[in-house]
Amino acid sequence: MKHQGITVFVDRDGTLNEDPGYLSNPDALVLYPGVVEAVARLKQAECAVILVTNQSGIGRGYFSQVDLRAIHDKLERLLREGGGGLDGIFFCPHLPDAGCECRKPNPGLIHQAVESLQVSVTRSYMVGDKRSDMELANNIGAIGVLVNTSSVSQDAIDAKRRGELRIECITLTFHEAAEWILQDAQTRQWSNG
Numbered sequence: 001m002k003h004q005g006i007t008v009f010v011d012r013d014g015t016l017n018e019d020p021g022y023l024s025n026p027d028a029l030v031l032y033p034g035v036v037e038a039v040a041r042l043k044q045a046e047c048a049v050i051l052v053t054n055q056s057g058i059g060r061g062y063f064s065q066v067d068l069r070a071i072h073d074k075l076e077r078l079l080r081e082g083g084g085g086l087d088g089i090f091f092c093p094h095l096p097d098a099g100c101e102c103r104k105p106n107p108g109l110i111h112q113a114v115e116s117l118q119v120s121v122t123r124s125y126m127v128g129d130k131r132s133d134m135e136l137a138n139n140i141g142a143i144g145v146l147v148n149t150s151s152v153s154q155d156a157i158d159a160k161r162r163g164e165l166r167i168e169c170i171t172l173t174f175h176e177a178a179e180w181i182l183q184d185a186q187t188r189q190w191s192n193g
């Protein structure tokens with residue numbers, strides 16, 4: 001089944017790849033098992049797949065935009081070799097206290113994606129491993145899918161339990177998340193827009 005017009009916004013670290021903390025070198029980029037196949041499945045279904053990632057390591061001076069580009073070149077190569085790929089990559093380079101509009105959970109990266117790629121937010125999913133990813137989902141009206149890959153994911157689960165956060169699905173891997181999205185998109189009654 002095709003899901004044209006559906007957008008899947010995806011976090012990077014801890015969602016697609018192991019998160020060593022301030023990943024600064026393409027050699028240290030390690031994708032989780034099943035990620036390449038899952039992105040290919042989403043692309044086969046004609047979903048737009050867009051990376052949205054906070055990279056404050058740039059603002060902190062830990063690595064440069066050139067380093068980040070090298071990491072993303074490798075990521076795109078790995079995904080393309082598996083038959084998938086990304087429709088776009090949007091990142092926030094700023095420090096957490098910079099007050100910018102693009103650091104998740106602020107919606108600036110989503111606005112950049114909508115402006116440059118004309119993708120739909122009203123029919124969208126946001127997949128991530130942190131509370132800020134699910135807050136972003138809530139902020140833009142996307143369907144939140146949490147990948148519970150590490151201890152940092154627990155904060156989001158606790159917030160959901162307290163009723164502070166909407167999370168539609170919690171999985172252990174991005175591969176499971178993608179399978180859930182493909183199922184969910186078939187049954188959901190989308191509002192117009």
Ligand SMILES: [Mg+2]
Pocket residue numbers: 011012013014015128129130
């Ligand atoms: Mg993450």
Ligand SMILES: [Zn+2]
Pocket residue numbers: 092093094100101102103
């Ligand atoms: Zn920013």
